[in-house]
Amino acid sequence: MTQILREHAMEIFRAGLAAADPEQAVLKALHLSQSGVLSVGDRKISLAGYDRVFVVGAGKAACPMARALEKTLPHITEGQIVTKYGHVMPLDFVKIVEGGHPVPDANGMLGARAIIGLLEGLTERDLVFCVISGGGSALLPLPAKGLTLAQKQEAxxxxxxxxxxxxxxxxxxxxxxxxxxxxxxxxxHPATMISLVLSDVIGDDLDIIASGPTTPDPDTFQRCLEIIDRHQMCLNFPAEVMGHLERGAAGDLPETPKPGDPMFNHAHTLIVGSSRQSLLQARDKAKGLGYNTMILSSLIDGEAQDVAKVHVGIAKEILATGNPLQRPACVLSGGETTVTIKGKGKGGRNMEFALAAAIAIQGVEGALLFSAGTDGTDGPTDAAGAYCDGGTCSRAEAMGLDPHDYLLRNDSYNFFKKTEELVITGPTMTNVMDLRLILIS
Structure with missing residues (x-):
């Protein structure tokens, strides 16, 4: 039965990935009429009103999103995008730079400078399409004046x-x-900019996705200092970074553009894909496999270990009482958890979730829990996540492994590599946060 649950979990997960296909999402959002009028969602743009068309952007899904634009637009003057290493696909007109993620690197900085080189000096007769997806924050790492890349990496x-x-x-x-x-x-500015966004953040907040390069910023230097103080990170931040933020809070540096700035009258944004769409298709697949199915939430956040315990509690409730679903049951959730790193192990938030869940569900039969990143990457590893069941810890202990010790050291990757319960997909070319499953046989 465990093997069947594992196979079903992967089928449901892949259905969710299919719903988040970036190229198809952009193609569905755009329509070009024979008269040269481009429909972008509910907005209509006459391409005859522009002399040049540019494509820029960043993110793990930047390549397939740019390819959709190449298929749709009759002509692209020039383009430049930045994507994560290993996430490249052939493009005809748009140039590609590969950069580091989640910690930015010099390549990403070169890509950001190339994008700026395209955008400087544009006029009202220019049209810019900007493709934005998860990972864009790290992949556009051009530091503010007075800061270095090394200081941003440390921060x-x-x-x-x-x-x-x-x-x-x-x-x-x-x-x-x-x-x-x-x-x-x-x-x-003053060119027209159309941003096509694949959301990888809870609530689809445009100013958060890839740090909102084309969106008004409600945050301030002062809030940045409050965040640092709350996490007691001052001693871990480079002095130059702290000095930069303090000068900004004192009004000695210009703020980021705020809501209401007239320059955004020329900027329009459309979300083409999100976690919710992925969960809906995963739900339909689970129903097709015979499961009574529900979406718990697409807005799950918090510490991965805490979220795991809640999911295990739901699994136990279904097994004990049939609430909130009768068996066979599938409960889905999306969002993005966090991990406070205390050890020096190797892992990611999805594997941390699975290891904490394995401990909490030890000895319980008939349930499988699964968590994986839709981008195919969990932390600095080659795995998307992991799955576990009531026998995971017993099998590990028979191999001489202590699950609690691995969790304490944040070493979930090496734990599941030894138990052979890693989820490995390779780069998926998309990113709509994480997808978690509870499957009850």
Whole structure:
């Protein structure tokens, strides 16, 4: 029965991935009439009103999104995107730079500079399409004036280690950047900019996705200092970064563009894909496999270990009482958890979830829990996530492994590699956060 549940979990997960296909999402959002009028969602744009068309952007799904634009637009003057290493596919007109993620690198900075080179000096007769997806924050790492890439890398690593949620991480990253927080629109102004966004954040907040390079920024330098103080990260941040944020809070540096700035009259954004769409298709697949199915939420966040315990509690309730679903049951959830790193192991939030769930559900028969990132990557590993059942810990202990020790050291990857319960998909070319499953036989 365990093997059947594993196979079903992968079938449901892949159905969710199919719903988040970036190329298809962009193609569905665009329609070009014979008269040259492009429909972008509910907005109509006459291409005859523009002399040049550019494509820029960043993210793990940047290549398939750009390819959809190449298939749709009659002509692209020039283009430049940045994507994660290993996420490249052939494009005809748009140039590609590969960069580091989740910690930015020099290649990403070169890509950001190339994008700025395209956007500087544009006019009202220019049209820019910007494709944005998860990973864009790390892949557009051009530091603000006075900061270095090494300082941004150190700040990013500190944010990752302390378990800060993506909203707080990106609030700070916007204020350490020369392009994020709406600043890409400032550079391209007065050109018209159309942003096509694949959401990888809870609530689809446009200013958070890839740190909102084309969106007004409601965050401030002062809020950045409050976030750092709350996480007690001051000692882990480079002095130059702290000095930059403090000067900004004192009014000595310009803020990022805010809501109401007239430059955004030339900027329009459309979300083409999200976690919710992925969960709906995964739900339909589960129903097709015979499961009584429900979506718990697409907005799950918090510490991965805590979220795992809640999911295990739901699994036990179904087994004991048939509430909230009768067996066979499938409960789905989306969103993105965090991990406060305390050990020196190797892992990611999905594998951390699975290891905590394995401990909580030890000895319980008839249930499988699964968690994986829709981008195919969980932390700095080659795995998307992992699955577990009531026998995972017993099998591990028979191999001489202590699940509690691996969890304490944040070493979930090596634990599941030994138990052979990793989920490995390779790059999926998309990213709509994580997908979790509870399957009850």
């Amino acid at each position: 990013t690593s500190a944010l990752l280690a302390c378990g800060a949620p993506i909203q707080e991480m990106n609030a700070i990253r916007k204020h350490l950047s020369a392009v994020k927080g709406g600043q890409l629109v400032r550079i391209a």
